[in-house]
Amino acid sequence: MADEVQSTEQDRLERLRQLLSGQRAQQRAGRALALGQGAYANVLLGAMLHGADRMRQNKTLTDLERILLEAVGAQLSAAETKxxxxxxREVVTAQGGKVAVLPERITRLPVAQGYAMADLRQxxxxxxxxxLACANVQIVSPAVVAEGGAGGPGVHRSDA
Structure with missing residues (x-):
């Protein structure tokens, strides 16, 4: 596609660094990730990045990390994933384990400890x-949607 944005590995790594360190908070991607700043926001992103760090350090990946990194592997080389x-790891270390857009539940894990499917279930x-507590969450009954509606009975709004 002629209108696809081309970026280099270095561009992507720098954007990731900026995103994790909060420097991209005013840009669309940064705002989107920062909106969910609860204790468990962006848990899959955190698990994927923690898994990438574990992969880089030749640790055995957990089931969840392996699934997430396989998905990422469709777009990134193994070298770039590492x-x-x-x-x-650089940002987590520099910020004392607190990364604004990732859950401390994951950023506080040592590299020797993975984040597995069982952890996600727990x-x-x-x-x-x-x-569900987020202001922009709305759960709509499938029956309501089938009838062409998006409100009324069967709708749960977290800001109500």
Whole structure:
């Protein structure tokens, strides 16, 4: 496609560094990730980056990390994925384990410890409660949608 934006690996790594360090908070991607700043916001992004760091350090990946990195592998080379892990570790270390757009539940993990599907299952109830508490969440009954509506009975608005 002629209108696709081309970027280099270095461009992508720098954007990731800026995103994780909060320097991109005023840009669209930064605002989108920063909107969900609860304890479990962006948990899959965090798990993927933690997994990339573990991959970089030749650790055995967890089931969840492997799935996420396989998905990323469709767009990034193994070398670039490892570089993303390096940027993640650099920012996590520089910021004392607190990364504004990622859950401390993951950023506080040592590289020797992975984040697995079992961890996600354990954290899911809190993740779900946090998501439902967001002002922009609306759950609509499939029956209401089938009838062409988006409001009324069967709708839960978290800001109501």
């Amino acid at each position: 570089a993303w892990g390096g940027v993640y 954290d899911f109830a809190r993740l779900q409660a946090e998501a």
